[in-house]
Amino acid sequence: METGDADQRRLYELLWGTPREPRRGPRPTLTLAAIARAGITIADAEGLDGLTMQRVAESLDVTKMALYRYVPGKAELVALMLEAAMGEPPPPPEGADWRSQLDDWARQLFDRFRRHPWAHAVTVGPRLPGPNELAWLERVVTALTDTGLTGDEQLDVAVLLIGHARNLAQHAPPTDAPGLSQEAGFAALLRGREERFPALTAALRSARGDGDQALDFGLARILDGIQALITARAGGHPVVVAESSL
Amino acid sequence: METGDADQRRLYELLWGTPREPRRGPRPTLTLAAIARAGITIADAEGLDGLTMQRVAESLDVTKMALYRYVPGKAELVALMLEAAMGEPPPPPEGADWRSQLDDWARQLFDRFRRHPWAHAVTVGPRLPGPNELAWLERVVTALTDTGLTGDEQLDVAVLLIGHARNLAQHAPPTDAPGLSQEAGFAALLRGREERFPALTAALRSARGDGDQALDFGLARILDGIQALITARAGGHPVVVAESSL
DNA sequence: AGAAACTGTGTCCAACGGATACAGAGTACG
DNA sequence: CGTACTCTGTATCCGTTGGACACAGTTTCT
Numbered sequence: 030m031e032t033g034d035a036d037q038r039r040l041y042e043l044l045w046g047t048p049r050e051p052r053r054g055p056r057p058t059l060t061l062a063a064i065a066r067a068g069i070t071i072a073d074a075e076g077l078d079g080l081t082m083q084r085v086a087e088s089l090d091v092t093k094m095a096l097y098r099y100v101p102g103k104a105e106l107v108a109l110m111l112e113a114a115m116g117e118p119p120p121p122p123e124g125a126d127w128r129s130q131l132d133d134w135a136r137q138l139f140d141r142f143r144r145h146p147w148a149h150a151v152t153v154g155p156r157l158p159g160p161n162e163l164a165w166l167e168r169v170v171t172a173l174t175d176t177g178l179t180g181d182e183q184l185d186v187a188v189l190l191i192g193h194a195r196n197l198a199q200h201a202p203p204t205d206a207p208g209l210s211q212e213a214g215f216a217a218l219l220r221g222r223e224e225r226f227p228a229l230t231a232a233l234r235s236a237r238g239d240g241d242q243a244l245d246f247g248l249a250r251i252l253d254g255i256q257a258l259i260t261a262r263a264g265g266h267p268v269v270v271a272e273s274s275l
Numbered sequence: 276m277e278t279g280d281a282d283q284r285r286l287y288e289l290l291w292g293t294p295r296e297p298r299r300g301p302r303p304t305l306t307l308a309a310i311a312r313a314g315i316t317i318a319d320a321e322g323l324d325g326l327t328m329q330r331v332a333e334s335l336d337v338t339k340m341a342l343y344r345y346v347p348g349k350a351e352l353v354a355l356m357l358e359a360a361m362g363e364p365p366p367p368p369e370g371a372d373w374r375s376q377l378d379d380w381a382r383q384l385f386d387r388f389r390r391h392p393w394a395h396a397v398t399v400g401p402r403l404p405g406p407n408e409l410a411w412l413e414r415v416v417t418a419l420t421d422t423g424l425t426g427d428e429q430l431d432v433a434v435l436l437i438g439h440a441r442n443l444a445q446h447a448p449p450t451d452a453p454g455l456s457q458e459a460g461f462a463a464l465l466r467g468r469e470e471r472f473p474a475l476t477a478a479l480r481s482a483r484g485d486g487d488q489a490l491d492f493g494l495a496r497i498l499d500g501i502q503a504l505i506t507a508r509a510g511g512h513p514v515v516v517a518e519s520s521l
Numbered sequence: 522a523g524a525a526a527c528t529g530t531g532t533c534c535a536a537c538g539g540a541t542a543c544a545g546a547g548t549a550c551g
Numbered sequence: 552c553g554t555a556c557t558c559t560g561t562a563t564c565c566g567t568t569g570g571a572c573a574c575a576g577t578t579t580c581t
Binding site for chain 3: 298341
Binding site: 031078146149150153154155157158163164166167170171174179180181182183184185186188189191192193195196197199200211214218219226227228229231232233234235236237242243246247249250251252253254255257258 | 499
């Protein structure tokens, strides 16, 4: 599972290089895209633990070892799956201000992460990003180009938004909702311990627990904070929170 | 690796129940705390992949199977490790306003996550929280009790802050800094692709890449956003961003 | 003193990721 | 047109992993 140096170079070729066309020998029966798609289907349904080279091979009607002709190892397969699952970022809406652009962008990213729960675990720690991943990043920075923020700050905004979208996709169930199992389990856990966690108990008493409520709340706060900085930087008027937030 | 229902109940006892004292048979040579500590040491040094029942047992001078007398399986061991690694939350500073309380809280949490890089991967998806984990949550809600925010919003703030702290702990190297390998690799990747990612290239040109810079930036934005909401909710004056942010 | 309960150990197994050697298929070159 | 070369998919094998299970030794209660 440990990715070696040669595998790393190989992964770079797979992610960024042009698909090389061999001239001799039998034609390959598989495609990188098909393999990644098969892996995504399995991981979506059964999680990363259910993702096995064997299962991927079975779903493609090949032997397990055939996959190693295309991919150096499981880690690299997962990296390709991530790149394919994220896909290209949605095109920027013309004429929208930075705020609505980032709002839309974050929700789209949230959606991708929610559709592929395994993507969260895969994106921990430093790794080699693919073209799609960088394209997503590019879009954020582009939206912030004329806001007066420095390059560092633009990147920090990206990190902040990515973190929020990714984090909340994990809290929300993928797409079919088993309901408020999270909040329900929480409430059950607190029962009989009210004096130990008084504030939590009180807070949870009024919890509606809408699925996307936490996403909306955090996103609004983050964008408010960014807007305050941009406005102050421009020497303009202080920020007034929109009425809808009240 | 898949946690069954019986194991789940057992884990609840281990996390929340009182340590049961058997009356007959030989005295146990190990302690849950000692096992968790050993696991933490290994995982801190070599990551989750390096964490093996075998290695944990070796470091305690016992056989691998001896561990299963204390812990149902590896998943539960990791859960106990997480609870021990997080520890109790720091005591709330007396007389501090909600903002400085949350700021301090988030930095402390960030520090715990940075000290134990494996904690990130362990906290993906729904799980059974331990007493310490809930105590951390309780502190946030307590700090926000008199701010006019609803229970939902208080919890959403917690989710937002936890996500940010956890997310940035992953970007920053644990403690010994191999430097700006993240930004360096980024720049190398962009070389020759400037026309494809123009905004990213421009943004990265001015990147200092301080370790905690992104943490500070995001935290300031988030707290600004929360403050804007609280102030507006109270019908007070709009938020003015502090001079230090300019 | 015996029985009961609990501990740690030794042995065994299935599943996993991966290495390696090989046989067939297809292409380029004489 | 045949032969050599190259690439493909397969079969077999191995080390490591998490975990089941039965057993023997130890301590305590009756």
